[in-house]
Amino acid sequence: GRSHAYGWQAEELVDKAREQFARLIHADAKDVIFTSGATESNNLAIKGIAYQYREKGNHIITCVTEHKSVLTTCARLEKEGFEVDYLPVDRQGYLDLERLKKTIKGTTILASFMSANNEIGHIHPIAQIAQILKSKGVLFHCDATQGIGKIPIDVQEMGIDALSFSAHKLHGPKGSGALYLRSQNPRVKIKPLMDGGGQEHALRPGTLNVSGIVGLGAACEIAHREMDWEVKRLYALRERLRVGICSQVDEATINGSMDDRLANNLNLSFAYVDADTLLSAVQEDVALSAGSSCTSASLEPSHVLKALGLPSDLAHGSIRFGLHRFNTEEEIDTVILCIVNAVKKLRSLSPLYIVKKEGIKIG
Numbered sequence: 001g002r003s004h005a006y007g008w009q010a011e012e013l014v015d016k017a018r019e020q021f022a023r024l025i026h027a028d029a030k031d032v033i034f035t036s037g038a039t040e041s042n043n044l045a046i047k048g049i050a051y052q053y054r055e056k057g058n059h060i061i062t063c064v065t066e067h068k069s070v071l072t073t074c075a076r077l078e079k080e081g082f083e084v085d086y087l088p089v090d091r092q093g094y095l096d097l098e099r100l101k102k103t104i105k106g107t108t109i110l111a112s113f114m115s116a117n118n119e120i121g122h123i124h125p126i127a128q129i130a131q132i133l134k135s136k137g138v139l140f141h142c143d144a145t146q147g148i149g150k151i152p153i154d155v156q157e158m159g160i161d162a163l164s165f166s167a168h169k170l171h172g173p174k175g176s177g178a179l180y181l182r183s184q185n186p187r188v189k190i191k192p193l194m195d196g197g198g199q200e201h202a203l204r205p206g207t208l209n210v211s212g213i214v215g216l217g218a219a220c221e222i223a224h225r226e227m228d229w230e231v232k233r234l235y236a237l238r239e240r241l242r243v244g245i246c247s248q249v250d251e252a253t254i255n256g257s258m259d260d261r262l263a264n265n266l267n268l269s270f271a272y273v274d275a276d277t278l279l280s281a282v283q284e285d286v287a288l289s290a291g292s293s294c295t296s297a298s299l300e301p302s303h304v305l306k307a308l309g310l311p312s313d314l315a316h317g318s319i320r321f322g323l324h325r326f327n328t329e330e331e332i333d334t335v336i337l338c339i340v341n342a343v344k345k346l347r348s349l350s351p352l353y354i355v356k357k358e359g360i361k362i363g
């Protein structure tokens with residue numbers, strides 16, 4: 001309601017947040033739609049584009065390491081008659097851009113690639129991908145949930161047509177997200193998934209979550225200001241962690257490339273150690289995730305680690321470290337100590353490890 005002062009104040013706050021998010025990704029504020037998070041943004045972008053451009057073609061391209069909210073959205077579209085190609089990645093997490101080029105065909109309407117992976121922190125060459133897609137007239141959706149605030153994202157310069165974001169991955173509130181949709185050259189049209197009032201250009205109707213949106217805007221404002229030095233700090237902490245653990249534990253492998261990787265991400269597999277057992281051994285001291293927070297409840301190893309071609313024992317032994325703004329060197333040292341001690345202890349109880357190290361013959 002804008003008919004009274006409180007309504008106007010809320011609208012002003014929402015407009016400010018729209019500017020704050022837009023500034024961080026170099027977008028026009030009018031091209032920003034607020035949502036409940038990246039899951040909704042991914043659904044709205046991918047389904048919205050697919051339904052809108054169905055007459056033009058039914059082919060979509062994405063990648064096997066995308067977030068589940070992208071993969072399951074694509075799987076649903078497949079059931080509805082769309083054709084989806086899931087590009088593989090190599091052992092380090094890299095996409096083959098030549099293969100992307102070859103996969104595009106006359107019916108391709110959309111491609112969706114994340115800016116950075118949530119499990120292994122791998123950064124895709126977004127500008128190069130966008131250029132390939134643009135030259136073939138294919139729209140480009142980017143799930144930038146992990147990249148925003150960690151690497152520079154410029155939707156204009158990079159050529160991103162639609163972009164998803166979730167505030168809580170950047171110290172903002174949970175249940176608050178955004179979708180950028182380009183309104184010029186080309187104008188990206190989507191079919192809304194909900195019917196209702198005219199909010200957000202009627203593309204995402206319903207009364208806005210003002211407090212969540214204000215929090216999202218504030219998180220973006222802070223990230224915009226802090227990103228450069230924060231990334232250097234996170235990088236130094238992550239390297240302290242990596243060297244600290246890997247210098248004291250043998251047969252620890254890093255999952256994903258160390259080159260094109262978010263500064264705050266480390267993903268390690270410890271041979272002869274099961275990740276869930278390791279996590280319960282350190283859970284009183286450290287908050288960590290097994291390979292993927294989404295799959296850790298099931299016994300299936302992460303789809304990302306599988307996509308890298310990890311043998312299943314290593315995929316089951318993977319731990320993901322996600323560092324954040326408020327982590328300190330002391331905390332990193334505590335984590336190193338806890339992990340190193342726990343891995344050594346668990347291995348001392350592992351017959352396989354003992355056999356390997358001491359060459360004892362069983363039976």
Ligand SMILES: *Cc1c(COP(=O)(O)O)cnc(C)c1O
Nearest residue numbers: 037038039040067118145146166
């Ligand atoms: C967390 C995450 C999502 C989902 O965000 P929600 O806030 O749960 O909707 C989507 N994509 C990536 C890359 C993520 O890291």
